[in-house]
Amino acid sequence: MSANSVEVAYRGVRQTSLAKRISRGIVQSARKEGKLGFTFGRYGDSPERVGIPARQFAVIGSSETELQPFMTPYELDNNDVTVVLDDTLCRGTESWAWHGFQPVNRLTRPGGVLLVLSKMSPGELLGFIAQKGAEYNLAVVEGAANWSTLWKYNDDSDFRILGAIARVAPHLISLGSVEQVIVQDWKRGDKIDLARQSYDQVKVRPVGAGEGVKQALPVRSFPKLQEMKEALVVPAVPAGEPVAGGPYRAERNPNYRSHSARTNRPVVDFARCTRCSLCWLQCPDGAFNITPDGFYDIDFEYCNGCGICVAVCPVKGCMTMVPELQSLSPFDNGESRGISELSPFDKGGLRGI
Ligand code: SF4
Ligand code: SF4
Structure with a gap:
């Protein structure tokens, strides 16, 4: 058996605390079921820039041997679930370190789930998401991007996202283990209904290979290493x-x-x-x-x-x-x-x- 992973796509700085709490909650829930796990942020996203797309990952497995191959990559592909904390990221993401333009579903594995926090329906969102050459599922948890996690954490999207993950990827975590984390570890028994509600209400739409838009954002190319000039050359911005x-x-x-x-x-x-x-x-x-x-x-x-x-x-x-x-x-x-x-x-x- 191999380990499984979840990717959390979020807006830098504004949603960092939320992304970390969700990643941590996934691993804590898995541990309630006797599994092992760890979380990490994508190396090139640090130090983060306000609003710039960034990623966190959570990996869970049954042994350290299973987890080891997941510890060194720059970012993980073939994720079971890609969580998107701001639906505008559905148009595609570019990191500040310019790892390149990425369709939001690029790192979702075939048959995996793209889970979006949004007030739109899955069908509406699909009008912004790039085509993928494989089938996957598009799931929506009702909600909107929240910036109130910036200085003082004041969001409840983490409870709702964890409940939804338990529904769309039960092989990763169960609703029961999510509830245990909320009550025992986070001491937020008052929020347990939010996880249960999103477990019941998450909307899922199967997406066929090739469904979606051709390309939401333009792709730009940058010089390859062998095309760069010797020494450091920073071209001036032309005069207006x-x-x-x-x-x-x-x-x-x-x-x-x-x-x-x-x-x-x-x-x-x-x-x-x-x-x-x-x-x-x-x-x-x-x-x-x-x-x-x-x-x-x-x-x-x-x-x-x-x-x-x-x-x-x-x-x-x-x-x-x-x-x-x-x-x-x-x-x-x-x-x-x-x-x-x-x-x-x-x-x-x-x-x-
Ligand atoms: S045009 Fe855009 S970047 Fe410029 S001030 Fe307005 S919102 Fe900010
Ligand atoms: S130029 Fe027009 S849009 Fe801009 S600040 Fe003045 S009134 Fe507003």
Whole structure:
């Protein structure tokens, strides 16, 4: 027999405590059944960056010999369950150390389970998830990404995720052992119903090989080792240039895009915009383009969803943050709609959706 593993995909820093608690809870539950286990975070994710996709792993087996091959890889493939703590990760993930773009189900084993915390149905979520060349199951636990684990832990998703894992992967942990951990080890008997509810209510949809979208996020290539120049060369970001008609258009480093860090996105109502420029000035990622009409339009390849522009906009109702997935059509890749593609007044004056 070989050991089994669970992968937890989460947003760096904001969900680290939650991901660790779930991984630890899996191993603690398995130990109640006489198994062994350990957890680890992916090496390249540390030190973590806020919002950037990261991964934790939990491995369980019946002997140390079984566990040993799982102790050294950079990340584990063929996971029995991939837990996703923010459904915007379903579009794909890029780590800050740029291990490469990964479809969210890439490390899920054939026949395994992709278990997502989401308010969407499995069918809706599948409109964002990349195709996989093997069958697997898509399971949904109702809930939304929660940032309240950042400084003071205040989330209950861990109880619900553990209950759901017991349902979709009973060969890993049972509901009984999860309940024991919650009561005996975590001293949270008041939360046991949450695990039971999600055990009963988790929605599961079988996914056939090739189902899903072709590719949710663009794949970029980086130089191979043999293609790199001698010595350390950091190319400068090219200078920007005026757009025809006057305003300045900033250039950006094409290798540093922050779109996969986003859970929410800003939307501008151009009908209310006074062109005060505060959003453009305050955006930490330089994500705004100035349109020929003097409006400030967001390039979503560079927007990390921090919400600063919304906070500084002085006009009530002009900028709002909306959930990333709910603002996209399932087959929209969410990338930049450059100023050449749309005028500020199309779609009734709303941009960014
Ligand atoms: S949310 Fe606003 S301020 Fe933050 S990166 Fe995006 S455009 Fe810039
Ligand atoms: S801060 Fe608001 S009003 Fe000012 S330019 Fe930006 S969107 Fe327009």
